[in-house]
Amino acid sequence: MTVMVSADRIRKSYGRLPVLNGVSLEIKAGEVCCLLGPSGAGKSTFLRCVNHLESVDGGQLIVDGEIIGYRERAGKLFEMRGQDIARQRASIGMVFQHFNLYPHMTAEQNVSLAQVAVHKKGKAEARFRSRELLERVGLGSKAGKYPRQLSGGEQQRVAIARALAISPKLILFDEPTSALDPELVGEVLETIRAVAAEGITMMVVTHEIGFAREVADRVVFMDGGVVVEQGPPSQVLDAPAHPRTRAFLERVL
Amino acid sequence: MSSERSTDLAPQMKPGNIAALPETRRVVALRHPGRWASAVVVIGFLLWFANVLVTTEAFEWDVVSSYLFNPLVLNGVLQTLEMTAIVLVIGMVAGTIIAIMRLSPNVVLHSVAHFYQWFFRGTPPLVQLIFWFNLASVFPRFELTLFDHTFFSISTNTIMTPFVSALLGLGLPLSAYYSEIVRAGILAVDEGQWEAASAYALTPFQTLRHIVLPQAMRVIIPPTGNEAIGTLKFTSLATIVSFTELLHTVSTIYNTNFQTIPLLIVAALWYLFLTSVLSIGQYFLEQRFAKGSKRAVKQPLISKFWSNVLGQVKTA
Ligand SMILES: Nc1ncnc2c1ncn2[C@@H]1O[C@H](COP(=O)(O)OP(=O)(O)OP(=O)(O)O)[C@@H](O)[C@H]1O
Ligand SMILES: [Mg+2]
Numbered sequence: 379m380t381v382m383v384s385a386d387r388i389r390k391s392y393g394r395l396p397v398l399n400g401v402s403l404e405i406k407a408g409e410v411c412c413l414l415g416p417s418g419a420g421k422s423t424f425l426r427c428v429n430h431l432e433s434v435d436g437g438q439l440i441v442d443g444e445i446i447g448y449r450e451r452a453g454k455l456f457e458m459r460g461q462d463i464a465r466q467r468a469s470i471g472m473v474f475q476h477f478n479l480y481p482h483m484t485a486e487q488n489v490s491l492a493q494v495a496v497h498k499k500g501k502a503e504a505r506f507r508s509r510e511l512l513e514r515v516g517l518g519s520k521a522g523k524y525p526r527q528l529s530g531g532e533q534q535r536v537a538i539a540r541a542l543a544i545s546p547k548l549i550l551f552d553e554p555t556s557a558l559d560p561e562l563v564g565e566v567l568e569t570i571r572a573v574a575a576e577g578i579t580m581m582v583v584t585h586e587i588g589f590a591r592e593v594a595d596r597v598v599f600m601d602g603g604v605v606v607e608q609g610p611p612s613q614v615l616d617a618p619a620h621p622r623t624r625a626f627l628e629r630v631l
Numbered sequence: 632m633s634s635e636r637s638t639d640l641a642p643q644m645k646p647g648n649i650a651a652l653p654e655t656r657r658v659v660a661l662r663h664p665g666r667w668a669s670a671v672v673v674i675g676f677l678l679w680f681a682n683v684l685v686t687t688e689a690f691e692w693d694v695v696s697s698y699l700f701n702p703l704v705l706n707g708v709l710q711t712l713e714m715t716a717i718v719l720v721i722g723m724v725a726g727t728i729i730a731i732m733r734l735s736p737n738v739v740l741h742s743v744a745h746f747y748q749w750f751f752r753g754t755p756p757l758v759q760l761i762f763w764f765n766l767a768s769v770f771p772r773f774e775l776t777l778f779d780h781t782f783f784s785i786s787t788n789t790i791m792t793p794f795v796s797a798l799l800g801l802g803l804p805l806s807a808y809y810s811e812i813v814r815a816g817i818l819a820v821d822e823g824q825w826e827a828a829s830a831y832a833l834t835p836f837q838t839l840r841h842i843v844l845p846q847a848m849r850v851i852i853p854p855t856g857n858e859a860i861g862t863l864k865f866t867s868l869a870t871i872v873s874f875t876e877l878l879h880t881v882s883t884i885y886n887t888n889f890q891t892i893p894l895l896i897v898a899a900l901w902y903l904f905l906t907s908v909l910s911i912g913q914y915f916l917e918q919r920f921a922k923g924s925k926r927a928v929k930q931p932l933i934s935k936f937w938s939n940v941l942g943q944v945k946t947a
Contacts, residue, residue: 429830464832471831478827482845482922491841492831524922544831 382407382442382548382579383428389436390423397423399603400437405581405596407547410574412590412611413583415600416626421583424600425550428581429470430463441470442547468496471541471549475556477533479525485512485536486521489543497544504543511539515569531562535569542573549573551582587630591615599623694893698884699900707880708901714797714876715863715905721802722858726809731839733814744810751807757868760800764872766791797869805862812854816847848920856913860906877901 383405390398397420405411413421426432427439430447438455439446447463448455458466479488489508493499499507512521515535517528525533534554541549554570555563567589574580574593584590590597590611597614599607599622607620618624684690698704732744751759767787774784820843828838870879881894 431826431830460834464829464834467830468832472827474823474827476823478821478823480824480827480842480846481924482920492833495837495841496832526924540831 380407381405381440382409383411383581384440385424385428385437386439387437388424388427388434388439390420390427390432390434397603398427398434401600401603401605402437403598403605403608405579407579408577409595410580410582410593411596411598412594413581413598413600414585414587414590414626415606419600420603421600422552425552425581425583428548428550429467429472433457441466464496468492468544469547471544471546473534473537473541473549473551473554475553477525477530477537477557479533479537479540481525484522484524485517485528485539488525488536489539492540493543508539508543511542512536514542514572515539516565529562530558531565534558534566538566538569538573542578546578548579548581551580551584553583553585555584555586585630587615587627599626601626689892690896691890691893694890695896695900698881698890698894698897701884703880703884704877704897704901707875707877708905710874710880711863711866711876711901712905714794714801714866714869714874715859717798718801718805718862718866719859721798722805722809722862723855725802725806727813727844729806729810730813730817733810734817748807748810751804754804756800756804756865757871759804760797760868760872763791763796763799764793766796793869793872793874796872797866797874801862801865801868805858809855809858812851812858813847816849816851817843819850820846845920849917849924852913852916852920855916856910859909859913863905863909864902 381404383403385401385403387400387402388398389396389400401420401424403411413425415421423432427434428441428446433447438448444466445455446466447458449458449462450456479485480491483491486505486508489511490501490504493504493507494501509518509521512518515538517532517535517539520528520532520536525536528536538554551570555566558566563586567586570580570582571589571593582590582594592611594611596608597611598605599614599618599620601622607614607618607623613619614623615627618627685692729744729747732740733748735741735744770787772784772786773790775782776784817839824842824846825838828842833841866876867878869876870882873879875883877898881898885891885894
């Protein structure tokens with residue numbers, strides 16, 4: 379299997395606060411990788427480095443064979459121009475904790491926008507695909523609704539359809555269910571599970587241990603800006619080797 | 632008192648159905664004697680005011696009505712409208728550009744925009760207007776000369792007509808004000824929107840156009856209505872450079888026939904009419920950009936009135 383994401387000693391600080399202290403990680407194509415860890419561990423920051431929403435201070439990130447956000451020349455890494463970064467991002471979907479849907483657009487327009495503006499699809503074709511995707515996340519009848527007319531779970535499912543619409547090779551999820559009422563968590567996890575079953579590579583930051591155990595091919599436990607432990611869920615979740623992992627799991631379970 | 636109303640209860644509320652439900656009681660809305668008293672006072676005041684309007688000879692309503700649709704006056708109205716429209720376009724386009732420049736991470740763009748705002752907001756429009764009109768005394772000619780070849784050369788006075796100097800004198804300060812309105816609107820849009828847009832590879836321009844500006848519009852439009860109305864009134868400043876807008880037109884007329892007050896009333900009535908039309912426009916714009924929002928836009932009374940009038944004209 380080919381490698382989809384490879385992070386090599388990623389470092390990043392905000393001012394003088396070090397947040398990532400050398401994160402190394404490899405995710406194969408088609409794998410679902412769940413990132414766990416206590417608050418402030420740097421999970422979101424790492425995820426945002428993967429599509430260069432954050433620049434890195436050191437190390438390198440490769441997605442599908444390309445260094446993200448930088449170009450290598452004469453042994454140095456030069457930050458890319460906006461349009462090159464945009465080209466790389468065009469095949470990476472992202473689902474946010476607070477959905478970040480466009481509130482002035484209907485569900486269908488939300489799903490269509492990037493298809494038309496970035497991927498240069500015709501309007502009719504984009505609309506057709508958007509309907510199809512909304513159907514797939516169980517919102518076929520809500521295509522004309524504005525985000526505010528939808529429940530949190532429905533909004534997040536629209537956001538997942540928006541991510542699928544660009545035919546991504548990788549989807550990043552940052553705590554997709556943390557902002558939801560408990561009774562809505564299930565429907566969103568169910569949707570993510572269905573996407574995972576199709577073989578799209580996914581990185582999911584989550585606090586849902588049960589979901590990670592069931593869906594993840596690999597569980598990565600982060601703390602203090604480093605990967606403390608990683609492996610298949612049966613190993614990391616059921617027989618953690620590291621005391622910090624054990625302490626964390628005891629707290630959340 | 633309450634027992635006689637118990638027959639109104641819905642079937643499931645009948646005492647037999649659910650035991651020990653409290654019986655309904657008659658409700659009496661809060662009375663507002665103060666409102667009545669103040670209404671009487673205000674109505675009395677209005678009657679007195681109407682009486683003054685009708686009986687004061689100096690208003691000369693017959694003169695007002697004979698000049699209201701005078702061709703010269705109508706032409707003045709047209710010129711005022713034209714100037715308002717162009718000044719608004721200049722102000723809004725330049726203002727939006729300045730706002731975007733001020734939000735730019737580029738220090739040069741940012742500083743230039745800041746300087747522009749500082750200068751054009753800090754000097755009175757009237758001073759700027761007179762300055763532009765007298766530009767010829769600073770630069771008598773505009774010339775472009777390269778390698779001893781003059782591409783064009785034009786007298787400044789040919790360019791700086793009263794119309795153009797008024798456009799600049801009103802349009803540039805408006806753009807400086809307007810840029811702050813646009814900037815506030817852009818800043819009011821949730822940062823997550825920028826984040827989502829850049830994660831989905833939209834260019835900064837596409838992000839502004841499809842995502843940020845449409846949302847900023849909700850914040851931008853109400854003060855834009857104010858600025859439009861202000862601009863309409865400020866066009867009267869152009870009378871100083873003899874541009875034949877509404878005020879200049881009526882003052883030319885009253886300088887010959889000395890009917891100063893009635894002609895000023897003519898001008899005031901037209902200004903009132905035009906500003907009312909603008910506020911209707913504002914209502915429709917607000918509605919258009921309220922898409923996806925829970926809070927519906929309430930139609931203001933004055934615009935309700937005018938759209939009723941317009942509706943009746945249309946159906947007639
Ligand atoms: N834009 C920023 N500026 C400064 N500090 C930041 C910024 N974003 C995050 N941080 C800090 O970086 C650290 C890691 O943040 P991050 O959001 O990556 O943690 P996390 O693992 O996602 O935690 P959580 O589970 O709470 O989301 C935190 O201490 C946070 O305060
Ligand atoms: Mg986080």
